[in-house]
Amino acid sequence: MKPAPFDYIKATSLDHALAALAAHDDAIVIAGGQTLVPMMAMRLARPSCLVDLNEIADLSGIETSEKYLHIRAMTRQAKVLASDIVRTKVPLLTKALSFVGHTQTRNRGTLGGSIAHGDPSAEIPLCAIALNAEIDLASQSGTRTVAACNFYEGPLMSVRRADEILSEVRFPIWEGGNIGTGFQEISPRHGDFAIVAVAVQLQFDADNICRRAAVALGGASPNPVRAAELEAALYGQRIDAALVAKIVGSIDRVLSPTDDLHASAAYRRRVAKSLTMRAILEAAI
Amino acid sequence: MSEIKLTINGVTRTASAEPRTSLLDFIREHLGLTATHMGCEHGVCGACSVMLDGVPVRSCLMFAVQADGHDVMTAEGLRDADGAPGVIMDSFIEAHGMQCGYCTPGMMVATHALLSQSPDPTDDEIREAIGGNLCRCTGYAQIIEAIRIAAQRLRDAT
Numbered sequence A: 001m002k003p004a005p006f007d008y009i010k011a012t013s014l015d016h017a018l019a020a021l022a023a024h025d026d027a028i029v030i031a032g033g034q035t036l037v038p039m040m041a042m043r044l045a046r047p048s049c050l051v052d053l054n055e056i057a058d059l060s061g062i063e064t065s066e067k068y069l070h071i072r073a074m075t076r077q078a079k080v081l082a083s084d085i086v087r088t089k090v091p092l093l094t095k096a097l098s099f100v101g102h103t104q105t106r107n108r109g110t111l112g113g114s115i116a117h118g119d120p121s122a123e124i125p126l127c128a129i130a131l132n133a134e135i136d137l138a139s140q141s142g143t144r145t146v147a148a149c150n151f152y153e154g155p156l157m158s159v160r161r162a163d164e165i166l167s168e169v170r171f172p173i174w175e176g177g178n179i180g181t182g183f184q185e186i187s188p189r190h191g192d193f194a195i196v197a198v199a200v201q202l203q204f205d206a207d208n209i210c211r212r213a214a215v216a217l218g219g220a221s222p223n224p225v226r227a228a229e230l231e232a233a234l235y236g237q238r239i240d241a242a243l244v245a246k247i248v249g250s251i252d253r254v255l256s257p258t259d260d261l262h263a264s265a266a267y268r269r270r271v272a273k274s275l276t277m278r279a280i281l282e283a284a285i
Numbered sequence B: 001m002s003e004i005k006l007t008i009n010g011v012t013r014t015a016s017a018e019p020r021t022s023l024l025d026f027i028r029e030h031l032g033l034t035a036t037h038m039g040c041e042h043g044v045c046g047a048c049s050v051m052l053d054g055v056p057v058r059s060c061l062m063f064a065v066q067a068d069g070h071d072v073m074t075a076e077g078l079r080d081a082d083g084a085p086g087v088i089m090d091s092f093i094e095a096h097g098m099q100c101g102y103c104t105p106g107m108m109v110a111t112h113a114l115l116s117q118s119p120d121p122t123d124d125e126i127r128e129a130i131g132g133n134l135c136r137c138t139g140y141a142q143i144i145e146a147i148r149i150a151a152q153r154l155r156d157a158t
């Protein structure tokens, strides 16, 4: 038994969870627990009260509306990975999820939990930023929506307040054309957090001209970043290796990597470029 | 203390534990089932793998109170009804898919999870299924062989 003692509240509804969160100083929610439990075991986190979201049935599920794929926050990563709706509507997410952890962690880990935690090199936040997902934050005073690109304020830091619960994430559905996706990462072992990861989704018209581009990079900045200049340079183009090699350099201007245990900043910049080229070409096939 | 009632290997058991007790500690210390091994205790090694409601999870990464009302299967549950080792254990013995045996219960639970989903897995699927289970001894080749044998035998049996 390693974590410090805490009170445990098994929430039965979102309202119940929000009330419990508001009523206890220093209470936090537990989603899949795949990051929080180790942090508690190492006593990096010592909440006095844990509000469990796992038994709230309407906090999980996958649905579509006209423009969006709606994923409730507690939907397990394994469910998202296996979902045919996700595969057809937001193919980038399916591709990225196969890089997230392992079967055992995906069966427990949730989509919302990964986004709320905000590891700089995690794959799910990277996709949310690449596709500019919308994130719902519920509290007792109502629900507000934040665009993924405005959600993070630094590594493991977001605009979510302590009394808020991330309830849903909506990914825009790209209608029409041919959609290509690319996901590339380098990590010490498959399933580990990435050193650098790149997510790409492209839309092509019947002449194979790129009509929409999303390119984002994780692990080379405090939070994942979009490569807007590169996206603009892909627009209107037929994509081949020569073109990508010519325009990929612009990503340097959005990256701000740092040295750490796993890799130097210089290595991250170099590998970011190679992975971006590969991911774009993967998406262009 | 919280009272926890769960089904473990088909039997309903009740015990009380502090909320901070991991499911892993609960299984080993409160329920006395010691096949589930404690490796890293922070979600890295997979030695603690159990089936929760039919899917494999790491029992060190959840609290026992969270398993209240749920269905758990441990490596003990892989034995045949008469207590004989069962197909998966037998295959690990036959291929010598272990040395020290520390990772083995987790490997066998991962094998059970894989074979209940895909009875005829490719080697890539086998590798993926045990990708979250570390073995410091075998180099994995014999474990993969054991899983191939188990898959074959389970197919032959049906």
Ligand code: FES
Pocket (backbone or CB within 6 Å): B037, B038, B039, B040, B041, B042, B043, B044, B045, B046, B047, B048, B049, B058, B059, B060, B061
């Ligand atoms: S003991 Fe649970 S993953 Fe290592």
Ligand code: FES
Pocket (backbone or CB within 6 Å): B097, B098, B099, B100, B101, B102, B103, B104, B134, B135, B136, B137, B138
């Ligand atoms: S047999 Fe020793 S760790 Fe796998």
